[in-house]
Amino acid sequence: MEAFLYGRLYLVTDRQGLAEGHFLDIIEKAVQGGVTCVQLREKSASDAVFLALAHQLKKRLQPYQVPLIINDRVDIALVVGADGVHLGQSDMQVHLARKVLGPKAIIGLSAEISVENVQAAEVLDVDYIAVGPIFPTSTKMDAGPACGLEGLRALCLASSKPVIAIGGINQHNLASVMDQGVVGGAMVAALMQAVDPYASAQAFRACIDQKLSKRFV
Amino acid sequence: MEAFLYGRLYLVTDRQGLAEGHFLDIIEKAVQGGVTCVQLREKSASDAVFLALAHQLKKRLQPYQVPLIINDRVDIALVVGADGVHLGQSDMQVHLARKVLGPKAIIGLSAEISVENVQAAEVLDVDYIAVGPIFPTSTKMDAGPACGLEGLRALCLASSKPVIAIGGINQHNLASVMDQGVVGGAMVAALMQAVDPYASAQAFRACIDQKLSKRFV
Numbered sequence: 001m002e003a004f005l006y007g008r009l010y011l012v013t014d015r016q017g018l019a020e021g022h023f024l025d026i027i028e029k030a031v032q033g034g035v036t037c038v039q040l041r042e043k044s045a046s047d048a049v050f051l052a053l054a055h056q057l058k059k060r061l062q063p064y065q066v067p068l069i070i071n072d073r074v075d076i077a078l079v080v081g082a083d084g085v086h087l088g089q090s091d092m093q094v095h096l097a098r099k100v101l102g103p104k105a106i107i108g109l110s111a112e113i114s115v116e117n118v119q120a121a122e123v124l125d126v127d128y129i130a131v132g133p134i135f136p137t138s139t140k141m142d143a144g145p146a147c148g149l150e151g152l153r154a155l156c157l158a159s160s161k162p163v164i165a166i167g168g169i170n171q172h173n174l175a176s177v178m179d180q181g182v183v184g185g186a187m188v189a190a191l192m193q194a195v196d197p198y199a200s201a202q203a204f205r206a207c208i209d210q211k212l213s214k215r216f217v
Numbered sequence: 218m219e220a221f222l223y224g225r226l227y228l229v230t231d232r233q234g235l236a237e238g239h240f241l242d243i244i245e246k247a248v249q250g251g252v253t254c255v256q257l258r259e260k261s262a263s264d265a266v267f268l269a270l271a272h273q274l275k276k277r278l279q280p281y282q283v284p285l286i287i288n289d290r291v292d293i294a295l296v297v298g299a300d301g302v303h304l305g306q307s308d309m310q311v312h313l314a315r316k317v318l319g320p321k322a323i324i325g326l327s328a329e330i331s332v333e334n335v336q337a338a339e340v341l342d343v344d345y346i347a348v349g350p351i352f353p354t355s356t357k358m359d360a361g362p363a364c365g366l367e368g369l370r371a372l373c374l375a376s377s378k379p380v381i382a383i384g385g386i387n388q389h390n391l392a393s394v395m396d397q398g399v400v401g402g403a404m405v406a407a408l409m410q411a412v413d414p415y416a417s418a419q420a421f422r423a424c425i426d427q428k429l430s431k432r433f434v
Contacts (some may be wrong), residue, residue: 045308047289072264075292079313090263096296 003128003162003183005118006037006067006106007204008212010164013040013057014139014193020053030191036184041071041107041139067106068181074100083129084108086130087163089117094124108164111155113147120159131155133167134177139188143167148189149176156181174204178211182184218394220345220379220400223254223284223323225429227403229408230257230274230357233427237270241378247408252410256303258288284323284401291317295352301325303347308336311341311396325381328372331363335376347403348372350384351394356405359383363373366393373398393422395428 011030015023021180027038040057042050055072058080061068067083070076074097077161078086084106097107111117111129121129133146146167147155156163164178166186177185185208228247231369232240244255257274259267271287276296278285286301287293291314294302300344301323302314316325328334328346338346349364363370382394383403394402400427411417 047309049311050308051313073292075290075295075309075317078317079309090265092264092268092296096268100295101293155349213392 003106003164004107004144005210007162007164008020008036008208009183010037010039010166010184011101011191011199011201012071012100012186012188013033013038013042014109014188015042015045015053020056023053024056024195026192026197027057028060030197030201031061031066033107033198035066035201035206036205037067037069039069039071040082041086047073047076051076051079053159054082058082064131066134068169069106069108075165077101077105086110094126098125112144113151113155115155115158118155121159121161126161128162128164128165129159131159131167131182132165132186134165135168137168137188139192140167149173149180152177152182153180171200171203171207174207175211183212184208220323221323221429224345224379224403225253225425226418227254227256227383228252228408229383229403229405229419230255230259231286232259232262232270234423237273241273243409243411243414244274245277245412247411248278248283250415251422252283252418252421254284254286256288256403257299260305262328264293264294268296271299274288275299278337283313286323286325289354294318294322300431301344303327308360311343315342315388316358316404328376329361330368330372332372332375335372338376338378343378344382345379345400346376347381347383348376348399349382349403352385352390353404354385354411357384366390366397369394369399370397371425388417388420388424391424392428395425401425 018047020106058068067086067105069086070082071086074085085106088110092173108128108129109126113132133143135146154217162183164184164186169185169187234411275285285302286303287299288303289308301334305327310357323344325345328348350360350422352363354403379400380402381401382399386402388403
């Protein structure tokens, strides 16, 4: 599957304070609303908890044929049969993850907002790069300064890989983000903390598809 | 390889405050002195650093044919071609790790000092269980209370799996530990912080082999 398909509305999970059932319900509603890909991100869970969540989430996503991507952990992706893995700059190197997961796995890489990282990714076997934070964000404590729309455009121009934007994207700025050359937008808070994740996802997806349809047809 | 061979003098690494070269030198000297197995334990390193260390350590250990076991991380064990993995109670489940690493991999499990954990391990495909802390320890902050020699004996009696003792073992108590039914002793500080890791390992190994020779011949 290509990044311009699954990368359009990319949900990155944030479980903080949510019971497992409620957490999964939010994700499922967002998927029903139009999320095209789910990345399970767990920064403090034990491996056993992370694994159990990944199994549950995989079951929930199965009927929708929406890929499940695991943040960081190649072993957990392998064991639960996830569709891929998302790696940061200090995670396992891409070629090693590819060796473990095989040619069909989706492998994404955080390029942050560094032109050097974006250029280094050119020779890597990655399916997409995630660029951000575009705007200030509250859900990633270690995120650096935001690059803004112009910064995003420059990074998209520097990359031949599909770019997914992340960091502070919401209903107010999504359309402008989509104008900078990305294949999609990734969201954490705008979906996980939405009053109505279904309706929010539906609105985001409509915006994204409209922008993409103008570009690709 | 059987646990009663590689499990005799089991080194668990602790890198805190050590430069990489010095860290590897200490381990190599301890191996030359008689360490039979090395577990690379990294609790706060990034995956990239953990991987790089695992690669370096594997190279160092290769001439000695001493197994390299990776703490927790099945993916890192897989990628560097380590001999196995050591799992905690909240890590990936044993059967999943076995599925990923295959039948020849060494898989060890921390049973802590719980009879329930020891009994639960009876039906698992583990090569050994690690029991501890036997004595109070300074190198594992989240370790529970110590079980002492009598507690260790009870846990060994409750297990048909090879038991490796860990936690606060040193030159003063190693002989008594070996009398409780274990196949070996695991050490962190007593080797990593030794003034002369070669001489310490040699002394520990002599003690262990003497105790085991009385049991098995």
